[in-house]
Amino acid sequence: xxxxxxxxxxxxxxxxxxxxxxxxxxxxxxxxxxxxxxxxxxxxxxxxxxxxxxxxxxxxxxxxxxxxxxxxxxxxxxxxxxxxxxxxxxxxxxxxxxxxxxxxxxxxxxxxxxxxxxxxxxxxxxxxxxxxxxxxxxxxxxxxxxxxxxxxxxxxxxxxxxxxxxxxxxxxxxxxxxxxxxxxxxxxxxxxxxxxxxxxxxxxxx
Amino acid sequence: xxxxxxxxxxxxxxxxxxxxxxxxxxxxxxxxxxxxxxxxxxxxxxxxxxxxxxxxxxxxxxxxxxxxxxxxxxxxxxxxxxxxxxxxxxxxxxxxxxxxxxxxxxxxxxxxxxxxxxxxxxxxxxxxxxxxxxxxxxxxxxxxxxxxxxxxxxxxxxxxxxxxxxxxxxxxxxxxxxxxxxxxxxxxxxxxxxxxxxxxxxxxxx
Numbered sequence: 001x002x003x004x005x006x007x008x009x010x011x012x013x014x015x016x017x018x019x020x021x022x023x024x025x026x027x028x029x030x031x032x033x034x035x036x037x038x039x040x041x042x043x044x045x046x047x048x049x050x051x052x053x054x055x056x057x058x059x060x061x062x063x064x065x066x067x068x069x070x071x072x073x074x075x076x077x078x079x080x081x082x083x084x085x086x087x088x089x090x091x092x093x094x095x096x097x098x099x100x101x102x103x104x105x106x107x108x109x110x111x112x113x114x115x116x117x118x119x120x121x122x123x124x125x126x127x128x129x130x131x132x133x134x135x136x137x138x139x140x141x142x143x144x145x146x147x148x149x150x151x152x153x154x155x156x157x158x159x160x161x162x163x164x165x166x167x168x169x170x171x172x173x174x175x176x177x178x179x180x181x182x183x184x185x186x187x188x189x190x191x192x193x194x195x196x197x198x199x200x201x202x203x204x205x206x
Numbered sequence: 207x208x209x210x211x212x213x214x215x216x217x218x219x220x221x222x223x224x225x226x227x228x229x230x231x232x233x234x235x236x237x238x239x240x241x242x243x244x245x246x247x248x249x250x251x252x253x254x255x256x257x258x259x260x261x262x263x264x265x266x267x268x269x270x271x272x273x274x275x276x277x278x279x280x281x282x283x284x285x286x287x288x289x290x291x292x293x294x295x296x297x298x299x300x301x302x303x304x305x306x307x308x309x310x311x312x313x314x315x316x317x318x319x320x321x322x323x324x325x326x327x328x329x330x331x332x333x334x335x336x337x338x339x340x341x342x343x344x345x346x347x348x349x350x351x352x353x354x355x356x357x358x359x360x361x362x363x364x365x366x367x368x369x370x371x372x373x374x375x376x377x378x379x380x381x382x383x384x385x386x387x388x389x390x391x392x393x394x395x396x397x398x399x400x401x402x403x404x405x406x407x408x409x410x411x412x
């Protein structure tokens with residue numbers, strides 16, 4: 001196959017398709033986050049890319065599939081953060097902190113933000129099950145990291161379920177409302193939040 | 207005025223009106239929380255009360271006003287919690303804890319839940335300003351309680367904005383996703399969450 005052919009070969013066509021599909025998802029997720037899922041139509045998404053809604057349907061079946069793909073990308077980023085943290089050296093606390101910081105960062109990014117902002121009621125019933133299953137994996141990973149840090153004594157022997165709930169809540173929040181202070185990067189904000197959660201409010205020297 | 211008259215007097219009519227308006231708001235807030243604001247119509251709210259949408263319009267002008275009233279009730283409960291906490295004896299930390307526990311409880315109740323679940327984009331622009339102004343008051347109250355607890359040394363000298371953001375995030379979360387463990391009452395859950403936030407995860411005896 002000649003590289004200077006005006007016809008695109010199979011690999012190029014596939015790479016185009018992947019890039020176009022990704023561009024549709026990125027445009028959609030930003031609009032869902034800004035306007036809300038129900039207030040966004042695929043016509044709006046198409047218009048923002050200068051294409052027609054029919055073109056979107058070459059890549060994605062319907063609005064529910066668009067949303068499901070967006071949240072799945074976000075959830076996979078979180079799962080990957082957990083898997084990377086589990087490989088880290090150090091104590092259980094070090095691995096937990098590593099995960100929590102990355103978790104907070106992902107939640108401030110487009111796809112992670114969409115995971116948080118999307119109520120389950122927005123998804124079709126069969127998509128909802130997939131969404132929940134992936135979320136459960138991430139919750140399990142967080143609980144696993146907490147259990148191991150309790151076992152090696154690097155964190156206090158807390159109620160794992162409740163602690164996971166508090167941590168997730170605090171670190172999901174930036175996805176709903178913007179940063180407390182716009183002057184901090186998402187990395188700085190993540191680190192600052194995790195520091196507060198790890199140390200607590202009660203003075204250490206008391 | 208005879209108390210056995212079949213005609214209701216002005217005070218009774220006013221009390222009826224207030225009760226009916228409150229019933230409409232309660233039915234609406236529960237439906238908004240369950241299905242989402244955009245997926246709920248005033249026809250659905252009316253049907254759940256066995257009345258017509260026209261009847262709702264005797265009490266409330268439109269769906270935006272219904273939502274604004276619902277979130278305002280929730281926000282006023284939070285403000286009241288702050289004012290009550292400020293009157294409490296003890297240290298700044300005691301007052302902060304008192305507020306945080308009540309804050310978490312309100313957020314698990316119908317109207318507080320609606321405050322959290324409602325994206326600003328759901329409100330009409332002029333309602334949005336009112337909503338934001340009330341939210342700002344609550345954020346100011348939380349920051350004030352933190353500042354005073356730092357001043358009297360009963361909590362560590364943390365970044366007040368960021369700490370308020372972490373606390374609010376963690377304690378708003380139960381409004382979005384149900385309790386980590388259904389076996390806990392909202393009081394127990396509030397207390398457990400606030401305990402974790404106050405003490406942190408790092409062992410105290412380390």
